Each structure stands twice: as C-alpha cells, then as structure tokens.
Amino acid sequence: MSNFKLTIDDIFKQLKGEKITPTTLVEESLQRAKKYQQQYNAFVTLIETASDEAKQLKGDIDNPLYGVPYALKDNIATKGILTTGSSNILKEYRPVFDATVVSKLKKKKAILIGKTVLDELAMGGSGTTGHTGKVYNPWDPKRIIGGSSAGSTAAVALGIVPFALGSDTGNSIRRPAAFGGVVGFKPTYGRISRFGLFPLASSLDHIGCLTRSVKDAAYVVDAIKGHDERDMTTLPDDDKVYAHMLDGNVKGKKLCYIKEIIDLDNDNKEWSSIINNFKLAIKHCEELGMVVEPVTIDKQLLKALYPAYLIISGAEATSNNANLTGLPFGNRGLGNTIDDIIFDARTKGFSQSIKQRFIFGSYVLQKENQANFFRNAQRLRRMIVEQINDLFKIYDGLILPAARGIAPLLNEEIDDFSDFSLLSENHLLIGNFGGFPSITIPSGLVDEMPIGVNITGRILDDDIVLNIAYALETKLGLKGIIARGGREDV
Amino acid sequence: MGVDKDLLKKCANSLMFAMEDEEYDVLQAKFKVILEHIQLMNKIDGLAEKSPLTFPFTLKDITLREDKIVDCLLPSELLSNTNEVVNNEVKVPKVVS
Numbered sequence: 291m292s293n294f295k296l297t298i299d300d301i302f303k304q305l306k307g308e309k310i311t312p313t314t315l316v317e318e319s320l321q322r323a324k325k326y327q328q329q330y331n332a333f334v335t336l337i338e339t340a341s342d343e344a345k346q347l348k349g350d351i352d353n354p355l356y357g358v359p360y361a362l363k364d365n366i367a368t369k370g371i372l373t374t375g376s377s378n379i380l381k382e383y384r385p386v387f388d389a390t391v392v393s394k395l396k397k398k399k400a401i402l403i404g405k406t407v408l409d410e411l412a413m414g415g416s417g418t419t420g421h422t423g424k425v426y427n428p429w430d431p432k433r434i435i436g437g438s439s440a441g442s443t444a445a446v447a448l449g450i451v452p453f454a455l456g457s458d459t460g461n462s463i464r465r466p467a468a469f470g471g472v473v474g475f476k477p478t479y480g481r482i483s484r485f486g487l488f489p490l491a492s493s494l495d496h497i498g499c500l501t502r503s504v505k506d507a508a509y510v511v512d513a514i515k516g517h518d519e520r521d522m523t524t525l526p527d528d529d530k531v532y533a534h535m536l537d538g539n540v541k542g543k544k545l546c547y548i549k550e551i552i553d554l555d556n557d558n559k560e561w562s563s564i565i566n567n568f569k570l571a572i573k574h575c576e577e578l579g580m581v582v583e584p585v586t587i588d589k590q591l592l593k594a595l596y597p598a599y600l601i602i603s604g605a606e607a608t609s610n611n612a613n614l615t616g617l618p619f620g621n622r623g624l625g626n627t628i629d630d631i632i633f634d635a636r637t638k639g640f641s642q643s644i645k646q647r648f649i650f651g652s653y654v655l656q657k658e659n660q661a662n663f664f665r666n667a668q669r670l671r672r673m674i675v676e677q678i679n680d681l682f683k684i685y686d687g688l689i690l691p692a693a694r695g696i697a698p699l700l701n702e703e704i705d706d707f708s709d710f711s712l713l714s715e716n717h718l719l720i721g722n723f724g725g726f727p728s729i730t731i732p733s734g735l736v737d738e739m740p741i742g743v744n745i746t747g748r749i750l751d752d753d754i755v756l757n758i759a760y761a762l763e764t765k766l767g768l769k770g771i772i773a774r775g776g777r778e779d780v
Numbered sequence: 781m782g783v784d785k786d787l788l789k790k791c792a793n794s795l796m797f798a799m800e801d802e803e804y805d806v807l808q809a810k811f812k813v814i815l816e817h818i819q820l821m822n823k824i825d826g827l828a829e830k831s832p833l834t835f836p837f838t839l840k841d842i843t844l845r846e847d848k849i850v851d852c853l854l855p856s857e858l859l860s861n862t863n864e865v866v867n868n869e870v871k872v873p874k875v876v877s
Contacts, residue, residue, distance in 0.1 A: 382861075384860065384861060386853055386858065386860060387853075479836045480839065493836065519843075519845035522844070523839065525839070526841050588824075590820065591824060594817070594824060596817075597814060597817040597820075598821060601818070608795065615796075617862070617870055618858075618861070618870060619861035620861070627873055627875075628872050628873060628875065629796070631872070631873070632796050633796045633797065636795070636796050636797040637797040637798045640797060642799065642803050642806075645795075645799055646803075646806075646810065648795050649788055649791045649792055649795065649807060652791045652794065652795055653783070653787075653788075653811075662818075663818060665832045666818075666821060667821070668834055669828070669832050669833070670821055671832075671833040672830045672832065672833035673826070673830050675836070675837075676830075707813050707814075707817055712817075722836075723833075723836065724836050724837065725836025726836075749837055
C-alpha cells in the first residue's frame with residue numbers, strides 16, 4: 291500500500307493502529323525522493339541510513355511526529371551531515387553540532403531523510419541558484435517552484451515527505467508554498483530557535499515549515515517551538531499546543547485586506563484570476579462568520595517595501611557572511627598569503643548574484659551612505675510595522691493573495707521594479723519586518739497551476755492565525771493535495 | 781543616478797572577492813534602478829521623523845543563560861572542516877617574515 295498522500299495526522303492514527311510502520315514510511319519516502327530527484331532536483335543529500343534509524347525506533351508512539359520522515363533545508367546544521375547552504379563555498383561542510391530544531395525533532399523521533407536545495411545561501415526567490423542546480427516545479431517542470439526554500443517545498447508537494455523545514459527572511463517559505471500548492475507557515479519571530487540556521491539577515495530570519503495541511507503545520511511548530519538558551523532572540527514558550535486549539539470556530543474574527551493591492555489595475559489575465567480566487571476566499575471567510583474589510587495604505591509606502599528589504603537584508607547578509615573565508619571551514623582557496631587564500635576562496639565560492647548582494651550591502655553600510663540608505667530603510671520598516679500594528683488593534687489578521695500569479699516559467703523575465711510587481715508581490719515582507727506570524731495555504735488552481743492565499747496576524751497570535759487558516763482550508767477543500775508530477779506510486 | 785564602477789570594485793575588493801569586468805556592468809545597471817527607487821523611498825512623508833527599527837519588536841523577559849560548566853567540542857571536531865591542520869592548529873602561510 292502506498293502512503294505518500296498521508297498527512298501527519300493520518301500517519302499518527304495509522305501507526306497507532308499498527309497499520310504501517312516507521313520503516314515502511316521512511317523506505318517509501320527515500321524511494322520517492324530517488325524517483326523524482328533527476329526530474330525535480332529537490333535534494334542536495336539523501337540520508338540512506340534513515341531506514342536503519344526507523345528500524346531501531348523503540349518506545350511508545352507518544353507524539354504525532356513519531357517515525358515521520360521529514361526533509362530539512364540545507365542551511366540548517368546537521369551534525370556530521372553535509373550542510374552546504376547550496377553554495378560552492380560550503381559544498382563539503384559537515385557541521386559539528388545539530389541545530390536546535392534538529393535536536394528537537396530527534397527527541398520527537400521524527401526521521402530526517404534528506405537535505406534540500408535552496409537558493410544559494412537563501413538569497414533568492416526562484417529556487418534556481420543552488421550549487422547543485424535548479425529545482426523544478428512538480429506541477430510543471432517548465433516553471434520555477436520559487437525560493438529560497440525550493441527543495442523543501444518540492445519534497446512536500448511531491449509527497450516525498452509530509453513535512454519539511456525551511457527558512458523565511460522575506461517570503462522564502464510562504465511564496466514557494468503558493469507555487470507548489472502546499473501550506474507554508476512562519477510563526478512569530480523568536481517562536482522557533484534559529485541556533486544552527488545559517489544567518490542571512492538576523493533581524494528578519496525565521497524558521498518555519500511546509501506541510502500539506504494546516505493541522506500538520508501546527509503539529510510541526512508545536513514540536514520545535516520554545517525558548518532556547520542558545521538563541522537569545524527566542525521568546526519564552528507560550529505553553530500552548532496549537533494543534534489542539536484548532537477548532538475552526540472563527541466567528542466574529544475580523545480580517546482586512548489592502549485595497550491598493552486588490553484594486554490594482556492590470557490587464558494581466560493571471561492577475562484577474564488571482565483576484566477572482568481571492569474574492570472567493572473572502573466569501574468563504576464571511577460564510578465562516580468572519581468580517582472582512584478593505585483598508586488603505588499609502589501606495590508609496592507599499593512600493594518602498596522591496597527597496598527597503600534589499601537594503602536591510604543586503605547589509606545584514608554582508609556582515610553575517612564575512613566568516614566564510616574557507617579557512618576554519620568551507621572550501622579553501624589557493625594563494626601565498628592569508629589574504630590571497632581568502633580572496634580566492636570567496637571569488638570561486640560565491641556566485642555572481644551573491645557577490646552583487648554583498649556589494650550592495652557593503653555600499654549601503656558605507657559611512658557616507660548609512661543615513662540615506664540603511665537608516666532610512668529601517669525608518670521605513672518602523673513606519674509600515676506601526677501602521678500594521680495599528681490595524682491589528684482592530685483586525686485579527688491581514689488576508690491577501692500570496693503571489694501575483696502562478697509560478698513563473700524558468701526563463702520568464704520579470705521586472706521586479708515595475709509598479710505592478712512592487713505593489714502586488716511584496717506585502718509578504720511585512721511579516722518579516724514586524725515578525726508577524728504568517729501562513730500561506732492553497733486557494734485554487736489557475737491554468738492548472740496552484741495559487742495561494744496568505745494570512746498574517748498579530749505577533750504572538752500564532753494560534754489565531756493557524757485557526758483562521760484551518761477554518762478557511764476546510765472551505766477551500768484543497769487540504770492534502772499532491773502536485774501533478776508526484777501522483778504515481780513508487 | 782548611478783554608481784561609479786571603480787567604487788563597486790573597491791567594495792568587492794574590501795569584501796575580498798573579484799568579479800569579471802562585464803559583471804560590474806550588469807551590477808552598475810542594477811544599482812541605477814535600485815537607487816532611483818531608494819530616492820523615492822527617501823521622499824516619503826514623515827520618514828525622517830521615524831526612528832530606525834532594527835528589530836521586529838521589543839523582546840521582554842530576556843533571560844541570559846546561567847554560567848555553568850558544560851562539555852565542549854574536542855579540537856579534532858572543531859578542526860574537522862579545516863583543510864590543512866598541523867599540531868591541532870589551522871595551517872596558514874607565514875604571516876611575519
């Protein structure tokens with residue numbers, strides 16, 4: 291019997307009922323990973339010993355992640371297992387410690403079956419810049435899956451694993467989730483420890499998960515959240531079990547959407563379909579007893595989100611990655627002096643797009659540019675976060691389309707700085723600027739490709755955001771879908 | 781609005797990597813577009829009155845971990861990702877002549 295369509299919830303019940311075993315699950319997961327690797331390239335490393343680990347599992351099936359195979363973005367440290375950040379400079383790096391999320395999943399007896407491809411060092415949104423090649427969309431391999439959590443999204447969409455972890459600095463879980471027809475959730479900033487995550491922009495970085503149902507996302511976050519003394523930015527645990535709080539009762543909750551985005555005038559056929567789908571989602575919300583209202587945010591402010599993000603993330607990334615010298619770890623360069631060795635390692639180790647980001651980050655941090663660039667971007671960040679927090683005094687969440695269209699074609703050229711792109715595509719950044727919990731769920735198909743809707747809520751209200759998404763998911767009827775390319779048994 | 785190519789090269793040099801000359805042309809063109817949009821950002825009403833936000837929100841209840849003796853990594857583990865090791869130290873070219 292094939293188990294690839296099972297959610298975590300289903301697996302837990304079947305394991306308890308002794309209808310399946312962790313070994314069966316893990317072996318099937320590895321088989322599927324191998325079957326689809328050549329076509330979609332989701333993994334940097336497959337962990338062949340995972341089935342031995344499953345065979346050795348002992349003890350009661352005491353939690354929903356027991357014996358569940360999962361995948362991990364390759365910028366999260368795994369002791370003794372290759373962790374490359376999908377970059378040549380770290381292509382042989384094996385950490386000497388586990389990230390806190392990995393330790394926590396080990397305690398729950400979840401089983402890691404592979405490390406997934408990302409955009410190099412998590413800088414990118416296409417899933418095409420990893421050092422082991424592009425990740426292809428399991429719904430249509432002519433299209434991108436999006437990034438940077440590309441392989442994690444593809445692995446879940448293909449039914450290889452029921453969940454995968456990713457990281458999200460701008461939208462790197464929630465946008466690919468829309469392109470892959472899966473659930474992507476990043477909780478409140480600090481809810482999940484980042485110890486062992488390769489930092490990109492520390493003030494924006496989050497760890498989160500990709501799953502095929504909202505309840506599964508709750509299970510995963512329940513397992514990995516909590517204070518960590520090795521990450522002083524973590525919050526005290528809220529002592530809630532999110533999965534137990536999902537009752538779908540959202541009557542009286544208030545949501546808003548940004549009028550300047552939804553009313554965008556564009557002859558793009560895809561955008562019209564996105565908006566029609568969004569209006570249907572709103573109707574469902576109203577049927578569930580929620581109130582949904584338009585709100586206004588100045589267009590100039592919305593259009594400045596992306597430039598501000600580039601400045602802040604570029605500046606922080608430049609600094610965070612200064613330790614990649616190839617000397618204590620990473621690929622060593624050649625030369626007669628230390629400087630020459632580092633220069634060579636970094637020249638060969640980083641791709642062009644990474645170097646460009648670092649140069650931009652360095653430029654905005656220069657003494658003569660700091661006030662006009664870096665500090666003003668941080669001022670802009672405060673401005674938008676204050677406005678959203680004001681809205682959250684009235685509303686429980688912000689609901690918007692997760693992306694401006696279906697997954698773009700691999701060779702499609704998109705002008706990131708057109709008015710349409712700036713307004714339609716960048717509201718997910720708000721979730722990182724303010725650390726708000728934010729979730730994307732599948733909301734429909736356009737041209738036989740998945741699209742998603744995003745819900746962002748107040749900080750610390752992870753349970754409320756999940757419950758709204760849970761209720762809406764029931765109405766939308768797309769829970770547990772598997773991508774077109776992954777519907778065969780192995 | 782643009783950026784001089786020599787300045788970009790200076791940045792790359794201080795970041796300790798090199799790029800091909802044509803890569804600087806691409807970057808220069810990108811800078812031009814980004815800087816135009818940053819200028820628009822800088823003109824937003826009320827921006828100057830805001831203080832920079834460096835962190836998503838103010839963390840309360842920050843507890844520093846207690847000082848306690850714990851096991852630490854062995855030198856061999858710490859050096860396991862280093863290509864050239866001599867006497868438990870990273871080998872590098874002679875620095876002082």
